[in-house]
Amino acid sequence: MNFFKALLRYFTVYKLLCGVFLFSIFFEVAYAVAAPLSLKYLVDEAFAPKNFQVFIVILSILLGGGLLNIAASACGDYSLGRVSGEGIRQLRNELFAHLQKQSLPFYQRYRVGDLVTRFAEDMASIERVIRISLPFFLKEALSILLGLFMLFSIEWKLTLAVLAGSALMFAGPRLLQGRAEAVHSGYKEAQERFSNTIDEMAKGHKTIKGLHQQQRFRELAREQIHNLFSLGFKMHMTNSLMERLPLTTLLILNGIMIGFGGYLIFHDEMSVGGFMAFFTLFMSVGQAGSNVSFLLPNLIDSRISFRRIGEILEQQPDVPEAAQPAELPATFAGIRMERVSFGYTEDNLQLKDVSLHIKPGTYVAFVGPSGSGKSTALQLLSRFYDPKDGIVAIGEHDLRTVSEFSLRSLATLVTQETFLFHATIRDNLLLDNKGVTEADMIEAAKQARIHDIIAGWPEGYDTWIHHEGGSLSGGERQRIAIARALLRRPQLLLLDEVTSALDPATEADINQLLRRIRGHRTIVSVTHRLASVVDADTIYVFQDGRIVESGAHPELLQLQGLYKSLWEKQHGFHLSEDGRRATVDVERLAKLPFFQGIEAALLENIAGLFATETCKEGEVIVRQGDEGGKCYILVRGKVEILKYTPEAGEKRVAVLQDGDHFGEIALLKDIPRNATVRALGPAVLLSVRREAFLQLTAEYPQIRRTLEDTLQQRM
Ligand SMILES: Nc1ncnc2c1ncn2[C@@H]1O[C@H](COP(=O)(O)OP(=O)(O)OP(=O)(O)O)[C@@H](O)[C@H]1O
Numbered sequence: 206m207n208f209f210k211a212l213l214r215y216f217t218v219y220k221l222l223c224g225v226f227l228f229s230i231f232f233e234v235a236y237a238v239a240a241p242l243s244l245k246y247l248v249d250e251a252f253a254p255k256n257f258q259v260f261i262v263i264l265s266i267l268l269g270g271g272l273l274n275i276a277a278s279a280c281g282d283y284s285l286g287r288v289s290g291e292g293i294r295q296l297r298n299e300l301f302a303h304l305q306k307q308s309l310p311f312y313q314r315y316r317v318g319d320l321v322t323r324f325a326e327d328m329a330s331i332e333r334v335i336r337i338s339l340p341f342f343l344k345e346a347l348s349i350l351l352g353l354f355m356l357f358s359i360e361w362k363l364t365l366a367v368l369a370g371s372a373l374m375f376a377g378p379r380l381l382q383g384r385a386e387a388v389h390s391g392y393k394e395a396q397e398r399f400s401n402t403i404d405e406m407a408k409g410h411k412t413i414k415g416l417h418q419q420q421r422f423r424e425l426a427r428e429q430i431h432n433l434f435s436l437g438f439k440m441h442m443t444n445s446l447m448e449r450l451p452l453t454t455l456l457i458l459n460g461i462m463i464g465f466g467g468y469l470i471f472h473d474e475m476s477v478g479g480f481m482a483f484f485t486l487f488m489s490v491g492q493a494g495s496n497v498s499f500l501l502p503n504l505i506d507s508r509i510s511f512r513r514i515g516e517i518l519e520q521q522p523d524v525p526e527a528a529q530p531a532e533l534p535a536t537f538a539g540i541r542m543e544r545v546s547f548g549y550t551e552d553n554l555q556l557k558d559v560s561l562h563i564k565p566g567t568y569v570a571f572v573g574p575s576g577s578g579k580s581t582a583l584q585l586l587s588r589f590y591d592p593k594d595g596i597v598a599i600g601e602h603d604l605r606t607v608s609e610f611s612l613r614s615l616a617t618l619v620t621q622e623t624f625l626f627h628a629t630i631r632d633n634l635l636l637d638n639k640g641v642t643e644a645d646m647i648e649a650a651k652q653a654r655i656h657d658i659i660a661g662w663p664e665g666y667d668t669w670i671h672h673e674g675g676s677l678s679g680g681e682r683q684r685i686a687i688a689r690a691l692l693r694r695p696q697l698l699l700l701d702e703v704t705s706a707l708d709p710a711t712e713a714d715i716n717q718l719l720r721r722i723r724g725h726r727t728i729v730s731v732t733h734r735l736a737s738v739v740d741a742d743t744i745y746v747f748q749d750g751r752i753v754e755s756g757a758h759p760e761l762l763q764l765q766g767l768y769k770s771l772w773e774k775q776h777g778f779h780l781s782e783d784g785r786r787a788t789v790d791v792e793r794l795a796k797l798p799f800f801q802g803i804e805a806a807l808l809e810n811i812a813g814l815f816a817t818e819t820c821k822e823g824e825v826i827v828r829q830g831d832e833g834g835k836c837y838i839l840v841r842g843k844v845e846i847l848k849y850t851p852e853a854g855e856k857r858v859a860v861l862q863d864g865d866h867f868g869e870i871a872l873l874k875d876i877p878r879n880a881t882v883r884a885l886g887p888a889v890l891l892s893v894r895r896e897a898f899l900q901l902t903a904e905y906p907q908i909r910r911t912l913e914d915t916l917q918q919r920m
Pocket residue numbers: 313549550555573574575576577578579580581582731733747860
């Protein structure tokens with residue numbers, strides 16, 4: 206309802222144009238109704254008595270009125286074009302601005318396909334109504350009213366008789382309306398589901414291929430297309446029925462009119478001219494009535510579109526800006542979390558009673574196992590979400606009270622999902638940042654180690670980015686995002702796993718860059734790679750949504766707790782600069798549970814059996830059901846473990862990261878893999894094949910015995 210009020214407001218701003226439009230349709234309709242009436246006078250007063258003077262007068266009135274009618278229609282068309290165009294323009298602007306105001310949960314509730322359908326199809330349907338159907342409806346409704354008035358004045362008995370018959374004309378469509386609405390709504394929802402499937406297929410095509418899910422998606426699409434077909438057919442039949450009913454009843458009405466009209470003429474209760482005028486006028490009123498019912502499916506369709514757009518406009522942002530937002534001071538005064546609890550859903554908390562204080566100019570790291578809440582904490586620091594309990598504040602300002610502009614000017618977040626705009630590299634780097642020069646841009650690109658690559662492209666910084674940067678490697682995208690963030694010169698730089706897609710040499714470069722700029726800026730870096738944050742001023746260790754340890758690297762090692770065990774897990778690997786060759790120390794191998802107790806000399810042999818494997822984001826390393834022939838150690842990167850069950854489909858059950866291992870059972874037994882392992886980003890692994898391992902165990906049977914014992918215990 207609010208949406209309709211808002212819509213009306215857009216139009217009432219243009220009062221004069223609305224007035225011109227209403228006057229023009231009134232004039233057009235009045236002329237259209239008066240023209241048939243002239244027949245009565247032409248036949249009865251001019252043709253029958255052969256009165257030339259009356260004929261000339263009527264003809265002049267008709268011609269003069271016709272000219273005025275043409276002028277009125279031109280004015281009407283102009284005013285309608287302007288008013289409807291302005292209204293649609295404002296509605297589109299408001300909808301777009303409203304979408305921008307929404308926070309992350311909104312974009313998790315509404316899928317891309319859904320929003321695109323609302324913007325494209327629903328807006329187009331509303332535009333059709335405002336530009337065509339509604340003005341036409343107004344005109345036809347006015348034609349019916351004025352026409353009926355005239356018909357009554359010509360012969361009220363005949364009018365009453367045909368009106369009674371006309372009730373039929375509207376009864377049919379009314380009966381069908383509820384059914385038509387349900388079918389239209391069902392069709393729209395089916396379209397939306399299909400759009401989402403296409404969206405998912407396009408975005409996840411790599412994953413779908415990697416997991417060999419094409420068949421499942423084809424079947425899903427086939428089912429949805431079939432659904433569209435059957436709902437489309439039902440919609441077609443309901444619309445046709447609604448459109449045909451009035452025409453059929455119009456035929457019946459003609460019969461009544463000619464029969465009863467003839468009776469009145471034979472009994473001298475009506476003149477021939479009067480009957481001709483009545484007949485012509487009735488035909489035009491009937492046509493208007495039938496047009497109105499033709500418009501009904503269109504209007505029903507638009508009612509659903511109005512509702513769907515209204516639903517979006519009524520959504521309040523989950524992270525709203527305060528009514529009178531405060532501006533943050535130009536100098537960053539540190540950021541803190543005080544007893545913060547937060548959950549993405551009502552029934553689960555991802556952060557529990559977290560307190561931390563980040564002083565200006567310090568370099569802080571959030572580390573911990575996957576899923577422990579590090580990224581969530583970072584998102585709260587940049588106010589993509591508000592805490593459920595507790596506060597997040599910069600200096601004395603609770604983030605809920607500050608203006609979004611001042612917060613975003615002060616703090617910049619770079620995440621692992623880099624989004625590049627459909628624009629040139631230059632535009633992607635500069636955005637609307639007016640205060641930076643070409644030299645600044647090149648300097649930032651150099652710092653992020655991307656300048657040489659860009660300069661090597663034929664069009665350099667004017668190269669266009671297509672498909673959200675899909676043609677660039679993950680590392681290139683990430684470096685552009687880092688350069689973009691540096692150019693904004695934020696006082697608080699929030700980094701979420703920014704080096705996870707980079708090769709070791711570039712990672713080292715970026716870490717050096719961070720070292721260079723620390724002190725001038727406050728940096729908070731979420732990472733699972735502990736080696737990159739050993740020199741951080743403070744490291745917060747997260748586990749299960751809580752901070753369990755904090756301090757500098759040496760202090761944390763002394764605690765002998767979670768940090769120490771994570772550190773040890775990641776240690777003992779060596780990686781070449783280009784990230785293509787990895788080796789493992791014997792001491793590190795000895796820490797793997799299934800190699801415990803094996804002598805160092807034998808472990809030396811085992812270490813030599815490992816080969817390096819690299820894989821790209823989305824690549825499947827191990828597929829559930831396939832024969833297992835290798836054991837893996839993850840040297841760098843993140844992988845997800847996916848389990849498929851017929852009841853639940855494929856579900857992520859764990860995420861492994863640097864230093865984790867999987868597939869050890871394959872060293873001894875030839876059994877199918879019980880899960881799929883897929884890379885979440887570029888990864889480097891060490892793998893050992895069963896055949897090679899078995900040769901070794903043939904020589905040294907104690908390895909096999911030890912391994913069997915430990916695997917037995919683990920299973
Ligand atoms: N948008 C979301 N909606 C619901 N749950 C979420 C959402 N984002 C993250 N989670 C869940 O919240 C928990 C914490 O996630 P978070 O990303 O903060 O962990 P993390 O420590 O950064 O892990 P990782 O290193 O794997 O990203 C996880 O269980 C995750 O599945």
